[in-house]
Amino acid sequence: MCGIVGYIGSEECLPILINGLKKLEYRGYDSSGIALASSNDIEIIKSKGNLKNLENELNSKKYDSNMGIGHTRWATHGIPSVLNAHPHVCCENNIALVHNGIIENYQELKKELKSKGHKFCSETDTEVLVHLVEENIKETTSFREAVEKSLSKVKGSYAITVMNKNEPETLIAARKDSPLVIGSAKDGNFVASDIPAILEKTRNISILDDNEIAILKANSVDFYSNGKKVNKKPIEVTWDLEAAEKGGYEDFMLKEIYEQPKAVKETLRAYLNGKKIDLSFLGLKKVDLKEIDRIFVLACGTSYHAAWVGKLIIEQWANLPVEIDISSEFRYRFPVLSENTLILAVTQSGETADTLAGVKEALNRGQKTLAITNVLGSTITREANGVLLTQAGPEIGVAATKTFTTQISVLYLLALELAKVRGTLSDAEIQKKIEDILTLPAKIEEALSTAEAIEKLAGEYYKKPDFLFLGRGFGLPVALEGALKLKEISYIHAEGCAAGEMKHGPIALIDENCPIVAVANKSKTYAKVVSNIEEVKARGADVIAVISENEKLLKNYLKKYITVPLIDEALSPITTIIPLQLFAYYMAKAKGLNVDQPRNLAKSVTVE
Numbered sequence: 228m229c230g231i232v233g234y235i236g237s238e239e240c241l242p243i244l245i246n247g248l249k250k251l252e253y254r255g256y257d258s259s260g261i262a263l264a265s266s267n268d269i270e271i272i273k274s275k276g277n278l279k280n281l282e283n284e285l286n287s288k289k290y291d292s293n294m295g296i297g298h299t300r301w302a303t304h305g306i307p308s309v310l311n312a313h314p315h316v317c318c319e320n321n322i323a324l325v326h327n328g329i330i331e332n333y334q335e336l337k338k339e340l341k342s343k344g345h346k347f348c349s350e351t352d353t354e355v356l357v358h359l360v361e362e363n364i365k366e367t368t369s370f371r372e373a374v375e376k377s378l379s380k381v382k383g384s385y386a387i388t389v390m391n392k393n394e395p396e397t398l399i400a401a402r403k404d405s406p407l408v409i410g411s412a413k414d415g416n417f418v419a420s421d422i423p424a425i426l427e428k429t430r431n432i433s434i435l436d437d438n439e440i441a442i443l444k445a446n447s448v449d450f451y452s453n454g455k456k457v458n459k460k461p462i463e464v465t466w467d468l469e470a471a472e473k474g475g476y477e478d479f480m481l482k483e484i485y486e487q488p489k490a491v492k493e494t495l496r497a498y499l500n501g502k503k504i505d506l507s508f509l510g511l512k513k514v515d516l517k518e519i520d521r522i523f524v525l526a527c528g529t530s531y532h533a534a535w536v537g538k539l540i541i542e543q544w545a546n547l548p549v550e551i552d553i554s555s556e557f558r559y560r561f562p563v564l565s566e567n568t569l570i571l572a573v574t575q576s577g578e579t580a581d582t583l584a585g586v587k588e589a590l591n592r593g594q595k596t597l598a599i600t601n602v603l604g605s606t607i608t609r610e611a612n613g614v615l616l617t618q619a620g621p622e623i624g625v626a627a628t629k630t631f632t633t634q635i636s637v638l639y640l641l642a643l644e645l646a647k648v649r650g651t652l653s654d655a656e657i658q659k660k661i662e663d664i665l666t667l668p669a670k671i672e673e674a675l676s677t678a679e680a681i682e683k684l685a686g687e688y689y690k691k692p693d694f695l696f697l698g699r700g701f702g703l704p705v706a707l708e709g710a711l712k713l714k715e716i717s718y719i720h721a722e723g724c725a726a727g728e729m730k731h732g733p734i735a736l737i738d739e740n741c742p743i744v745a746v747a748n749k750s751k752t753y754a755k756v757v758s759n760i761e762e763v764k765a766r767g768a769d770v771i772a773v774i775s776e777n778e779k780l781l782k783n784y785l786k787k788y789i790t791v792p793l794i795d796e797a798l799s800p801i802t803t804i805i806p807l808q809l810f811a812y813y814m815a816k817a818k819g820l821n822v823d824q825p826r827n828l829a830k831s832v833t834v835e
């Protein structure tokens with residue numbers, strides 16, 4: 228997704244913008260640009276591809292400016308090019324604007340503006356915004372009102388920052404359905420798409436809400452909502468900078484795989500004061516779990532696989548029917564739901580367009596909604612009736628890892644809370660399960676100790692073109708997630724499949740070029756998985772199995788296996804996924820790929 232950074236203050240602006248954009252590279256982009264206010268002019272420098280290209284452009288000249296905006300673009304309308312890169316400027320070159328989101332009615336706006344004489348030079352939807360502001364500045368008394376009037380004509384999503392040559396002491400930022408934060412420090416004020424971009428400069432952060440506008444001056448920030456001035460209480464961000472840097476690991480993804488024991492521990496700690504579950508933190512105020520007679524979960528990608536584990540565990544512990552669907556299907560088929568069906572959205576970014584749209588539709592129909600997300604201040608945290616935050620800290624790698632295991636951790640506690648209010652588990656049974664859950668961080672540590680063996684395995688397999696991942700029960704969402712991890716960072720085709728489905732077609736894929744990864748830890752369907760492994764081996768398959776420690780049968784039968792700690796099957800996804808995350812990571816490294824920013828992918832899919 229696009230990245231935005233803006234600054235106004237007493238410091239030299241350019242290095243702040245470039246450094247901030249670098250911290251946003253993980254969001255994925257294909258071009259970038261900067262606008263600098265300098266001696267009542269606006270200088271625009273843009274380039275295609277990596278930020279290094281922009282820096283090369285900038286090095287050709289000395290810039291002296293205390294106000295500016297920067298942008299990394301992820302193309303949605305118009306190919307990646309310098310012309311389509313942001314900032315966009317109006318005809319008179321006196322207004323420059325950057326944007327993240329999608330202007331759904333840009334064609335009609337463009338037609339109207341063209342009829343008024345505006346000339347367009349890009350194929351983007353964004354460019355209509357800067358011409359709208361230019362048009363409205365003629366008819367309004369202030370820059371802010373011109374921006375508000377322009378945005379009132381817009382359908383779609385936006386996070387924008389705009390500057391005006393004739394107001395060299397003002398930056399204006401605004402958002403609707405696309406994240407934007409404001410940072411304040413003694414030497415100036417900042418705007419960014421995400422906190423890590425400005426964390427080096429300030430921890431004093433205000434999260435812009437939808438339809439809010441921020442007016443940034445060198446020494447002040449004023450907020451307006453629907454034309455009225457409002458006060459906003461900033462949050463003190465506690466992330467240390469390390470948390471948003473690589474911390475000594477080669478890649479963010481590896482760092483975040485190794486952060487999982489701490490992330491799961493912090494997440495459990497947020498809801499387990501002592502040994503009692505308290506989900507009121509941030510969230511369940513308006514959702515009375517006692518009234519819930521069914522849950523419908525919506526999510527995408529990795530969050531969908533975590534939601535699948537949630538379905539299994541809530542059904543097992545709380546005896547409650549749970550249906551799940553991917554958000555992009557849910558939002559358009561919107562199933563018939565009773566008023567006591569809880570809509571549960573699982574989304575690490577809290578900004579996924581399809582998941583947000585499903586939640587908004589549910590709210591419009593009066594359904595109670597609960598969100599599990601990792602980002603405080605994300606859109607979903609202001610939309611859903613209740614919020615349960617994972618405490619994974621910033622996940623910079625595009626491939627979700629620690630947010631997957633922390634989402635499952637929260638789902639375990641939600642399942643226990645439901646079991647308590649519904650009386651499906653006794654207090655003693657709940658206490659026992661809490662004790663088991665509290666061992667998870669240590670179990671993850673144990674699973675991480677197999678990294679060296681997995682790196683070696685990857686060295687043997689990274690040239691293979693296809694993989695099939697098999698699992699049953701709690702092993703199935705793990706197999707699906709393992710396949711997603713492998714394909715999204717190593718670009719090797721991988722399919723996750725219910726082991727019991729093999730004979731219904733996928734078994735035709737088996738040959739020496741399609742290794743099998745089987746999730747074969749101890750479970751009530753373990754014997755079935757063993758027979759599936761025998762079936763595929765009989766057809767010449769090369770099998771790698773994830774098995775429970777002190778397992779005998781498969782160790783003697785298979786040459787390649789990774790052991791994970793023996794643990795209750797229901798809790799096993801938190802450990803069996805670890806070797807599959809590491810396998811995907813080392814396969815991609817063996818191929819020399821960029822694991823943090825895989826091609827074509829973005830960290831949060833804020834457009835449909």
Ligand code: AGP
Nearest residue numbers: 528529530574575576579626627
């Ligand atoms: C997972 O590794 C991918 N990055 C992607 O599938 C992701 O899980 C999906 O886009 C959902 O994102 P969300 O959790 O922020 O909603």
